[in-house]
Amino acid sequence: MRVLILGGDGYLGWPTALRFSARGHEVSVVDNFSRRRWVRDAGSGSLTPIADLEDRIDAWEQVSGKRIPSYVGAIEDGDFLDEVVAETRPEAVIHYGQQASAPYSMISRETAVETQYANTIGNLNLLFAMRDHVPDAHLVKLGTMGEYGQPNIDIEEGYIEIEHKGRKDNLPFPKLPGSLYHCAKVHDSTNIHFACRTWGLRATDLNQGVVYGIESDETAGDERLLTRFDYDELFGTVLNRFCLQAVIGHPLTVYGAGQQIRGFLNIRDTLACVELAVTNPAPVGEFRVFNQFTEHFSVMQLAGLVKGAAEHLGYTVEIQHYDNPRVEKEEHYYNPIHTKLLDLGLEPTLLGEELVESLLHTIERYKGNAIESSIDPRTRWNPAKSPAAQA
Amino acid sequence: MRVLILGGDGYLGWPTALRFSARGHEVSVVDNFSRRRWVRDAGSGSLTPIADLEDRIDAWEQVSGKRIPSYVGAIEDGDFLDEVVAETRPEAVIHYGQQASAPYSMISRETAVETQYANTIGNLNLLFAMRDHVPDAHLVKLGTMGEYGQPNIDIEEGYIEIEHKGRKDNLPFPKLPGSLYHCAKVHDSTNIHFACRTWGLRATDLNQGVVYGIESDETAGDERLLTRFDYDELFGTVLNRFCLQAVIGHPLTVYGAGQQIRGFLNIRDTLACVELAVTNPAPVGEFRVFNQFTEHFSVMQLAGLVKGAAEHLGYTVEIQHYDNPRVEKEEHYYNPIHTKLLDLGLEPTLLGEELVESLLHTIERYKGNAIESSIDPRTRWNPAKSPAAQA
Numbered sequence: 079m080r081v082l083i084l085g086g087d088g089y090l091g092w093p094t095a096l097r098f099s100a101r102g103h104e105v106s107v108v109d110n111f112s113r114r115r116w117v118r119d120a121g122s123g124s125l126t127p128i129a130d131l132e133d134r135i136d137a138w139e140q141v142s143g144k145r146i147p148s149y150v151g152a153i154e155d156g157d158f159l160d161e162v163v164a165e166t167r168p169e170a171v172i173h174y175g176q177q178a179s180a181p182y183s184m185i186s187r188e189t190a191v192e193t194q195y196a197n198t199i200g201n202l203n204l205l206f207a208m209r210d211h212v213p214d215a216h217l218v219k220l221g222t223m224g225e226y227g228q229p230n231i232d233i234e235e236g237y238i239e240i241e242h243k244g245r246k247d248n249l250p251f252p253k254l255p256g257s258l259y260h261c262a263k264v265h266d267s268t269n270i271h272f273a274c275r276t277w278g279l280r281a282t283d284l285n286q287g288v289v290y291g292i293e294s295d296e297t298a299g300d301e302r303l304l305t306r307f308d309y310d311e312l313f314g315t316v317l318n319r320f321c322l323q324a325v326i327g328h329p330l331t332v333y334g335a336g337q338q339i340r341g342f343l344n345i346r347d348t349l350a351c352v353e354l355a356v357t358n359p360a361p362v363g364e365f366r367v368f369n370q371f372t373e374h375f376s377v378m379q380l381a382g383l384v385k386g387a388a389e390h391l392g393y394t395v396e397i398q399h400y401d402n403p404r405v406e407k408e409e410h411y412y413n414p415i416h417t418k419l420l421d422l423g424l425e426p427t428l429l430g431e432e433l434v435e436s437l438l439h440t441i442e443r444y445k446g447n448a449i450e451s452s453i454d455p456r457t458r459w460n461p462a463k464s465p466a467a468q469a
Numbered sequence: 470m471r472v473l474i475l476g477g478d479g480y481l482g483w484p485t486a487l488r489f490s491a492r493g494h495e496v497s498v499v500d501n502f503s504r505r506r507w508v509r510d511a512g513s514g515s516l517t518p519i520a521d522l523e524d525r526i527d528a529w530e531q532v533s534g535k536r537i538p539s540y541v542g543a544i545e546d547g548d549f550l551d552e553v554v555a556e557t558r559p560e561a562v563i564h565y566g567q568q569a570s571a572p573y574s575m576i577s578r579e580t581a582v583e584t585q586y587a588n589t590i591g592n593l594n595l596l597f598a599m600r601d602h603v604p605d606a607h608l609v610k611l612g613t614m615g616e617y618g619q620p621n622i623d624i625e626e627g628y629i630e631i632e633h634k635g636r637k638d639n640l641p642f643p644k645l646p647g648s649l650y651h652c653a654k655v656h657d658s659t660n661i662h663f664a665c666r667t668w669g670l671r672a673t674d675l676n677q678g679v680v681y682g683i684e685s686d687e688t689a690g691d692e693r694l695l696t697r698f699d700y701d702e703l704f705g706t707v708l709n710r711f712c713l714q715a716v717i718g719h720p721l722t723v724y725g726a727g728q729q730i731r732g733f734l735n736i737r738d739t740l741a742c743v744e745l746a747v748t749n750p751a752p753v754g755e756f757r758v759f760n761q762f763t764e765h766f767s768v769m770q771l772a773g774l775v776k777g778a779a780e781h782l783g784y785t786v787e788i789q790h791y792d793n794p795r796v797e798k799e800e801h802y803y804n805p806i807h808t809k810l811l812d813l814g815l816e817p818t819l820l821g822e823e824l825v826e827s828l829l830h831t832i833e834r835y836k837g838n839a840i841e842s843s844i845d846p847r848t849r850w851n852p853a854k855s856p857a858a859q860a
Contacts, residue, residue: 156578156579156582160578187547187551187593187594187597188547190593190597191547191590191593191594194589194590194593194660195586195590198585198589198656199582199585199586202578202581202582202585202649203578203582206578206581209853213853229638229640230636230637230638231631231633231634231636231637231638231640232633232634232636238631238633238643240622240629240631240643242622242623242629243622243623245621245622245623245802246621246622247620247621247622249620249622249643249645250643250644250645251643252629252631252640252641252642252643253641253659254640254641254662254666255659255663257663258593258660258663261656261659261660261663264656264659265589265652265655265656265659268644268646268652268655268656268659269585269649269652271645272646272648272649272652275645275796276796276850276851277851277853278851278853405666405667411636459667460667460668460669462600462604462668462669
């Protein structure tokens with residue numbers, strides 16, 4: 079199958095490209111390296127050493143005999159993306175090409191605008207390019223569980239049947255996004271759903287939980303193929319951050335009491351889910367939504383798990399509660415449904431002490447690269463409520 | 470009260486500015502004249518002769534003794550808007566400053582991107598400017614009933630209490646926007662709601678029906694104060710279009726069978742509603758939503774009403790059914806609730822033959838300005854389904 083991956087140089091995009099290439103698909107990737115730039119500009123960097131895209135692609139060719147063509151450019155440039163889609167004629171487009179950090183979107187007006195511009199306009203350009211060149215192709219779009227927020231009812235997969243004053247309809251599940259980044263993901267869902275209803279496109283929105291892990295089957299074992307690993311306050315996800323913190327002796331940065339609950343999944347399961355979505359495409363005209371995570375934990379549960387595993391390896395780990403920089407309910411009901419990917423055959427990689435120990439071992443190898451100054455939370459959702467502003 | 474009006478040169482923005490100025494408020498307006506440019510570029514123009522903003526402002530000062538300061542610039546320019554808000558320190562911001570045509574947003578990728586960029590980023594800039602300079606001010610934002618689409622249940626005002634699997638929550642009403650313009654309005658609602666939850670801003674989203682009419686108390690009687698009147702396929706609203714068509718002898722352009730139902734209100738009621746919202750502000754931290762229309766009609770009911778009124782004045786009127794350029798249900802359940810503005814004291818101006826006749830008389834005065842080539846529908850929601858594409 080011809081598969082086009084937007085954001086193919088990123089944390090998930092690169093291992094996804096290798097996975098589909100290894101399975102014999104004709105993969106092309108698009109990236110403009112903005113993630114590398116954002117992380118560098120924030121004074122951080124990938125813990126793992128990551129090769130330049132062209133070097134990675136050469137290394138993969140040496141290892142696998144398969145070539146992955148790359149297109150360097152910004153998808154906010156509609157003419158560029160239009161040409162890429164016209165040239166590659168994908169049967170599936172996997173869209174990771176977005177600014178994906180909630181805290182980055184909350185730093186300032188400029189980063190909020192950058193996030194919503196890059197994400198919303200890039201995605202809108204993609205919808206037009208697919209409509210005009212490959213209207214039967216399947217869009218697999220990365221959404222996030224954070225679009226739903228913390229409603230007081232079970233979170234269904236994308237839609238909810240509402241019975242109201244004696245009538246019924248199956249309508250988009252109401253959203254309470256938790257940051258301006260999450261708002262942008264909601265904008266994408268709104269636009270994609272419209273394109274499916276109006277132009278007959280087909281799409282799957284993968285409302286993903288928080289991803290953790292470093293290695294996939296294809297990236298493990300050859301350092302030239304490693305994907306990036308972020309651990310800073312902006313781009314690191316919570317379990318990855320905690321593991322790095324445990325290894326370098328930094329207190330685990332728990333925000334508030336740590337009773338916030340999130341859905342999680344292993345990076346290997348992200349690849350499996352995306353593959354299940356691509357090989358089982360949505361019907362023509364359908365905007366299909368999957369909740370993509372395998373387990374849910376509170377932040378304190380994760381901190382305890384990392385502390386236990388690290389202490390087992392001989393580390394001393396302190397858990398520190400930071401004034402929560404986010405505006406969110408710290409105690410809340412949380413029961414999101416996530417059966418659709420399981421129904422398609424997903425076999426979850428569940429989180430346990432052994433898995434955390436393996437992650438800690440990989441981090442140990444690269445701990446010399448860690449920039450400790452990028453770890454503590456500085457970005458506040460509401461600057462007026464920061465301890466500094468109140469002092 | 471200090472009132473800042475974004476889009477203060479527009480169809481609704483200008484008469485709103487005069488209304489608040491006449492009531493003794495300190496009004497400032499912002500505009501970049503993009504509506505004038507879009508209409509001109511589309512080969513059309515306002516039926517009513519409209520003075521330049523500075524000339525209008527001078528005329529108003531002569532008539533009323535009151536000066537309305539103006540700021541010329543694009544709200545997509547965050548620095549510009551930030552400076553205007555810092556300088557004017559509004560207690561209420563009335564935000565009309567958007568690309569407001571559904572068909573314009575559907576012409577091409579370029580006009581879709583222009584619409585979502587101008588509207589979403591402009592509104593996001595406003596939220597930051599208010600947060601940083603006037604966090605207690607009240608944002609009165611123009612939304613649209615078209616955000617809701619055509620669900621099979623009653624449309625509530627912004628929120629719906631959902632009972633699901635034995636639990637309950639009051640959540641944002643699900644949206645099925647009918648164009649990429651309507652999608653952008655949904656994006657705004659999502660962003661504003663987030664800003665209220667996170668920064669404690671206060672806002673009222675006025676989900677407005679289709680506005681008709683030309684004159685308000687302040688603009689009537691002095692031609693220098695007239696507001697614009699659009700009648701072309703892109704920027705004209707349906708009743709205004711039908712009235713112009715009846716006067717110049719063009720068949721009434723009914724899309725499809727004409728059974729689509731919409732909410733409507735008189736331009737005088739728009740001003741009354743906005744005034745009610747401003748003088749009864751939302752509580753701090755609340756994102757309040759009003760459904761702002763007074764009556765609902767099917768397109769064929771309106772066509773019949775205009776035909777009857779025009780024939781009463783001696784015109785011969787033909788109703789012509791055009792292949793529907795939009796993708797929408799042509800027969801559908803429609804029962805939107807709209808009691809909140811009535812509860813605040815709105816006294817509706819109801820549509821009847823007499824009101825249509827008065828509209829026709831005003832149009833007669835300016836019919837020489839009509840550009841007939843701009844009237845027939847050309848913009849198709851799904852170009853692949855156009856008669857030309859199918860031929």
